[in-house]
Amino acid sequence: MADNENNPPQPSGSWPIPGEQTDELVRAAFPLRLGLVEGKVALVTGAGRGIGEATARLFAVEGAAVVVCDIDGDAAQSVVQSIQERGGEAVAVVADLTKEDEVAAVITTAIDRYGRLDCAVNNAGVSGRFGSFIDLPLHEWQHMINVNLTSVFLCLKYELGVMAAQGFGSIVNVSSGAGVVAAPGLPHYTAAKHGVLGLTKCAATEFAAKGVRVNAILPGTTRTPMINGFINGDPAMEKMVSRGIGRGYMGEPSEIAESAVWLCSDRASFVCGESLLVDGATVCR
Numbered sequence: 407m408a409d410n411e412n413n414p415p416q417p418s419g420s421w422p423i424p425g426e427q428t429d430e431l432v433r434a435a436f437p438l439r440l441g442l443v444e445g446k447v448a449l450v451t452g453a454g455r456g457i458g459e460a461t462a463r464l465f466a467v468e469g470a471a472v473v474v475c476d477i478d479g480d481a482a483q484s485v486v487q488s489i490q491e492r493g494g495e496a497v498a499v500v501a502d503l504t505k506e507d508e509v510a511a512v513i514t515t516a517i518d519r520y521g522r523l524d525c526a527v528n529n530a531g532v533s534g535r536f537g538s539f540i541d542l543p544l545h546e547w548q549h550m551i552n553v554n555l556t557s558v559f560l561c562l563k564y565e566l567g568v569m570a571a572q573g574f575g576s577i578v579n580v581s582s583g584a585g586v587v588a589a590p591g592l593p594h595y596t597a598a599k600h601g602v603l604g605l606t607k608c609a610a611t612e613f614a615a616k617g618v619r620v621n622a623i624l625p626g627t628t629r630t631p632m633i634n635g636f637i638n639g640d641p642a643m644e645k646m647v648s649r650g651i652g653r654g655y656m657g658e659p660s661e662i663a664e665s666a667v668w669l670c671s672d673r674a675s676f677v678c679g680e681s682l683l684v685d686g687a688t689v690c691r
């Protein structure tokens with residue numbers, strides 16, 4: 407039996423090197439390109455880095471044209487450039503998704519450029535400062551709700567409008583394990599991520615019969631710049647975090663991306679209103 411404490415099990419096969427995520431590495435892990443979303447048009451928010459970047463790259467590898475949206479224009483452009491250098495199709499759009507006019511402009515750009523919108527992954531988000539309820543300033547609460555919940559509502563509002571008119575589409579909202587259990591010390595993050603699941607269920611219920619599927623993924627701790635900010639390169643900290651994960655290691659962004667792209671694909675045609683934990687056995691323990 408593996409000694410989970412000192413020798414955590416690692417993913418088998420030629421898996422991406424921790425901290426790196428390129429489409430070549432995704433291909434190395436999964437040499438069979440499935441064409442899961444061949445010919446589709448996909449929007450990914452917060453796609454300049456982390457889970458969103460890996461998702462945008464995987465969409466491109468699997469055959470979609472990708473709208474790479476982020477508040478950080480340089481990051482979005484660099485993801486687009488690297489997709490294009492590998493023969494993929496992508497366009498960068500800069501937007502602060504807490505602002506309704508900017509969200510509307512993202513959708514307009516996608517339609518102007520590609521004529522329709524088949525898939526959307528509402529992933530953009532921020533983490534928060536740990537602390538007690540009683541020390542949480544109202545402005546930090548409001549910022550968290552704006553970025554992690556209101557932006558998802560706004561994206562849904564415009565994506566659903568387009569997809570319902572088309573009569574097809576698939577949306578994945580990125581929640582968190584904190585969408586179903588408390589993240590102690592992060593009441594604002596926990597509330598926002600629970601809210602994302604509520605939005606997902608309402609949207610799925612209203613739009614299922616109109617040909618649009620809406621689902622959520624709930625990533626566990628994943629090796630992204632957001633988490634690197636907490637870990638701060640400290641191996642003891644990483645070990646402590648990994649100890650709470652059944653698989654014994656932090657997820658790679660590409661492992662989360664797989665679930666988002668599959669849910670957006672026609673292979674998941676009867677999956678609708680689902681909240682899918684992708685956390686290596688964390689919440690279930």
Ligand SMILES: NC(=O)c1ccc[n+]([C@@H]2O[C@H](COP(=O)([O-])OP(=O)(O)OC[C@H]3O[C@@H](n4cnc5c(N)ncnc54)[C@H](O)[C@@H]3O)[C@@H](O)[C@H]2O)c1
Binds near residue numbers: 501557582
């Ligand atoms: N990394 C994890 O362990 C983890 C776990 C559970 C859930 N999540 C969720 O996954 C999503 C992605 O997380 P990540 O770890 O890749 O984060 P990250 O910080 O590495 O990347 C987030 C991206 O979102 C963008 N963004 C932030 N605010 C924005 C705004 N207002 N408008 C447009 N873009 C904006 C950032 O510029 C950045 O590129 C988030 O919703 C996060 O809450 C992450």
